[in-house]
Amino acid sequence: MTKNDERIDIVIAGGGFAGLSLAIALRQGLGPSTAIMVADPALGKNHDGDERASAIVAAARRLFETLGVWESVAGEAQPILDMVVTDSRVEDAVRPVFLTFAGDVEPGEPFAHMIENRFLLDALEKKAREVGIALRAAAVSNFTHAPESGRPDARPWGGGQLSEQGPQSIRVSLADGSSVSARLLVAADGARSSIRDQAGIAVHGWEYGQSAIVTTVTHERDHEGRAVEHFLPSGPFAILPLKGRRSSIVWTETAKEAERIVALPDDAFHVELEQRFKLHLGDISAVGPRRAHPLGFFVARSFIAERIALVGDAAHLIHPIAGQGLNMGLRDVAALAEVIVDAARLGLDVGGAEVLERYQRWRRFDTMTMGVMTDGLNRLFSNRSAVLRLVRDIGLGMVDRVPNLKQLFIREAAGLVGDVPKLLRGKSL
Numbered sequence: 073m074t075k076n077d078e079r080i081d082i083v084i085a086g087g088g089f090a091g092l093s094l095a096i097a098l099r100q101g102l103g104p105s106t107a108i109m110v111a112d113p114a115l116g117k118n119h120d121g122d123e124r125a126s127a128i129v130a131a132a133r134r135l136f137e138t139l140g141v142w143e144s145v146a147g148e149a150q151p152i153l154d155m156v157v158t159d160s161r162v163e164d165a166v167r168p169v170f171l172t173f174a175g176d177v178e179p180g181e182p183f184a185h186m187i188e189n190r191f192l193l194d195a196l197e198k199k200a201r202e203v204g205i206a207l208r209a210a211a212v213s214n215f216t217h218a219p220e221s222g223r224p225d226a227r228p229w230g231g232g233q234l235s236e237q238g239p240q241s242i243r244v245s246l247a248d249g250s251s252v253s254a255r256l257l258v259a260a261d262g263a264r265s266s267i268r269d270q271a272g273i274a275v276h277g278w279e280y281g282q283s284a285i286v287t288t289v290t291h292e293r294d295h296e297g298r299a300v301e302h303f304l305p306s307g308p309f310a311i312l313p314l315k316g317r318r319s320s321i322v323w324t325e326t327a328k329e330a331e332r333i334v335a336l337p338d339d340a341f342h343v344e345l346e347q348r349f350k351l352h353l354g355d356i357s358a359v360g361p362r363r364a365h366p367l368g369f370f371v372a373r374s375f376i377a378e379r380i381a382l383v384g385d386a387a388h389l390i391h392p393i394a395g396q397g398l399n400m401g402l403r404d405v406a407a408l409a410e411v412i413v414d415a416a417r418l419g420l421d422v423g424g425a426e427v428l429e430r431y432q433r434w435r436r437f438d439t440m441t442m443g444v445m446t447d448g449l450n451r452l453f454s455n456r457s458a459v460l461r462l463v464r465d466i467g468l469g470m471v472d473r474v475p476n477l478k479q480l481f482i483r484e485a486a487g488l489v490g491d492v493p494k495l496l497r498g499k500s501l
């Protein structure tokens with residue numbers, strides 16, 4: 073540590089969903105004597121430019137409720153009351169339904185809610201401010217490990233065990249010229265994480281050559297809380313219910329076609345949209361911005377390095393086909409917060425090897441499973457093969473007819489299966 077370094081216990085790079093949720097969870101579990109900082113150049117800016125909405129599954133909603141964030145956004149959240157899956161071509165007049173889901177995970181608790189990202193991000197930032205997290209509107213530009221370890225520089229780490237006599241702290245430099253010394257640096261800086269790169273952690277994955285067009289649509293008739301996923305040959309076209317007579321569209325096309333469609337004049341865009349949406353909710357019109365998000369898949373080779381933990385999209389990126397990316401990130405958040413709080417209560421070092429390895433054991437396998445599943449789903453559905461169409465339709469039809477299997481799918485999709493961290497079960501740390 074140099075003379076000018078501020079001492080912070082935990083620095084979180086990235087004030088998106090993952091970074092802010094983690095900061096609030098740690099503050100709740102560790103109390104005000106632990107100094108926590110979130111650094112992100114986007115802090116303090118409004119999120120109105122984000123046209124996306126997210127499906128927040130039951131487990132993630134429980135986490136937000138436990139953090140005291142859900143109550144301020146509940147009025148904007150639309151419960152998903154049922155879900156319909158079809159498999160057809162754009163030009164098909166009738167879209168046979170192969171799978172339906174309905175019902176709550178617990179009485180009165182829907183398996184998911186749809187909410188616009190801007191509401192949730194605003195509420196998280198407000199809560200973080202209220203509970204006394206230091207919010208710094210600057211990027212993390214680099215880090216070095218403290219000289220006590222005898223290693224002046226960051227050491228790339230590509231696997232194996234972290235050393236028990238590793239560096240005692242990590243020095244984090246911010247783009248505003250300041251620096252802080254911390255026990256732990258959390259990389260919550262998204263899919264293009266520069267911290268992950270600087271730590272020498274590679275990723276396994278690929279680009280899909282697909283993009284998701286996202287826009288919001290208003291319609292004449294009420295959606296009655298129904299989410300619809302049409303599996304079209306170019307990829308899934310999802311109609312996800314928002315509050316009021318509005319739905320969020322997540323529409324997968326090849327990257328080139330998505331670029332073309334997004335750039336169309338409004339009336340031509342409307343024609344393309346209506347061909348896929350159809351008229352089951354009456355007349356529709358697209359409102360607000362539309363944007364194409366390139367899609368890819370990766371899992372980081374390691375979720376940890378010396379005094380560094382990766383969470384959220386910095387650790388993994390998946391196709392939005394099952395609406396699970398953020399929900400997976402919140403599982404990282406809940407697991408990391410739990411291992412850190414447990415360690416602090418035992419008087420252990422919160423950035424030490426033992427804590428980080430427990431986090432990695434908890435999350436990496438689970439992430440691989442979900443990643444492989446969403447990748448497989450996308451490959452199975454985004455194609456024109458008649459054989460694969462038959463295979464998937466038989467599969468969907470079978471799931472639809474076996475109630476116990478369907479209930480298991482719903483609980484799995486709601487994030488309530490497996491070794492679920494406390495916050496996702498609605499329990500405080």
Ligand SMILES: Cc1cc2nc3c(=O)[nH]c(=O)nc-3n(C[C@H](O)[C@H](O)[C@H](O)COP(=O)(O)OP(=O)(O)OC[C@H]3O[C@@H](n4cnc5c(N)ncnc54)[C@H](O)[C@@H]3O)c2cc1C
Pocket residue numbers: 085086087088089090091111112113114124125126127128210211212213260261262263266267284286322365383384385386392395396397398399400401
């Ligand atoms: C079309 C689409 C639809 C989706 N729908 C769903 C859904 O329905 N349900 C779901 O669960 N998930 C969904 N996802 C996935 C979800 O949006 C992401 O998983 C989630 O936003 C990731 O959150 P994050 O906090 O990890 O990263 P991000 O949201 O990317 O936040 C990263 C933050 O880090 C900041 N940052 C970057 N570099 C630095 C730095 N050097 N220093 C400091 N800060 C930095 C950025 O400014 C940003 O604020 C969808 C994704 C897409 C593309």
